[in-house]
Amino acid sequence: KQEVTQIPAALSVPEGENLVLNCSFTDSAIYNLQWFRQDPGKGLTSLLLIQSSQREQTSGRLNASLDKSSGRSTLYIAASQPGDSATYLCAVRYGGATNKLIFGTGTLLAVQP
Amino acid sequence: NAGVTQTPKFQVLKTGQSMTLQCAQDMNHNSMYWYRQDPGMGLRLIYYSASEGTTDKGEVPNGYNVSRLNKREFSLRLESAAPSQTSVYFCASSAGTVFTGELFFGEGSRLTVL
Numbered sequence: 001k002q003e004v005t006q007i008p009a010a011l012s013v014p015e016g017e018n019l020v021l022n023c024s025f026t027d028s029a030i031y032n033l034q035w036f037r038q039d040p041g042k043g044l045t046s047l048l049l050i051q052s053s054q055r056e057q058t059s060g061r062l063n064a065s066l067d068k069s070s071g072r073s074t075l076y077i078a079a080s081q082p083g084d085s086a087t088y089l090c091a092v093r094y095g096g097a098t099n100k101l102i103f104g105t106g107t108l109l110a111v112q113p
Numbered sequence: 114n115a116g117v118t119q120t121p122k123f124q125v126l127k128t129g130q131s132m133t134l135q136c137a138q139d140m141n142h143n144s145m146y147w148y149r150q151d152p153g154m155g156l157r158l159i160y161y162s163a164s165e166g167t168t169d170k171g172e173v174p175n176g177y178n179v180s181r182l183n184k185r186e187f188s189l190r191l192e193s194a195a196p197s198q199t200s201v202y203f204c205a206s207s208a209g210t211v212f213t214g215e216l217f218f219g220e221g222s223r224l225t226v227l
Contacts, residue, residue, distance in 0.1 A: 034216060043117075043203055043218040044156075089156075093212045101212045103156040 002027045004092050006104035013080055014112050021075040021107050023090035028068045031095035035064050035075050038087045038106070047075070047088075080111045115139050119204050119219035126194045126226045134189040134222050136204030144211045145187035146171075147179060149200040150221075156203065162187055163211045194226045
C-alpha cells in the first residue's frame with residue numbers, strides 16, 4: 001500500500017533555529033513530490049515541487065531534498081521565524097497506472113519568539 | 114491574482130438538506146480537484162476533472178456529485194447531507210494533465226451537518 005508519513009506530528013523550536021521536517025513514502029516509483037504550508041483556517045499554499053529526476057529545490061530560506069531510493073524527502077527551514085509557524089504537508093504523486101496523489105497528515109510547527 | 118476561489122466559506126446544514134459548493138480558478142488550468150480534510154485523516158480526494166466536460170471519482174466519492182461547468186468552474190454537490198460529511202472542503206487546480214503539475218488550493222469551505 002502506498003503511504004506517506006510525516007514524523008513528528010508536532011514540533012516546537014526557538015526562533016532562529018535551523019530545522020528539518022521529514023516526509024517518508026513507501027514506494028520509490030514517484031512522479032513528483034510537493035511541499036505545502038497550511039495556516040490555521042486557511043487553504044494549502046504550495047512551497048516547493050520536486051520532480052522525480054531532481055535531487056532538491058530551493059526557495060528563499062526553504063530547501064527541499066528528495067531521495068527516492070530511501071523513500072524520503074526533507075524540508076529544511078533556515079533561521080526559523082515565528083511567522084513560519086504553520087502545518088507543513090507533503091504530497092507524493094505516483095505515476096503510471098497508479099496515478100495517485102497521496103498527502104501526509106502534516107507536521108505542526110511552532111516557532112517560539 | 115485571485116487564484117482559486119471557493120464559496121461559501123462557511124455553511125451549516127441539517128441532515129438531508131442539499132447544497133452546492135462553488136469553485137472557480139483564473140489560472141487557465143486544465144485539471145481541477147475537490148478534497149476533504151478531516152482531523153487525523155489528511156486530505157482525501159473526492160472527485161477530479163482532467164478537462165472541461167470530464168470528471169472522475171477519487172478516493173471518497175460516495176454522497177457527492179460534481180460538474181465541470183467550463184474550464185474555470187468545478188462545483189461539488191451534496192444531494193442529501195449527512196453528519197459524516199461535516200468537514201473542510203478544498204478545491205484545487207493544476208496546469209497540464211491530472212496530478213502532474215503544482216497544485217493550487219482555495220481557502221476552503223467549512224461545512225457542518227447537524
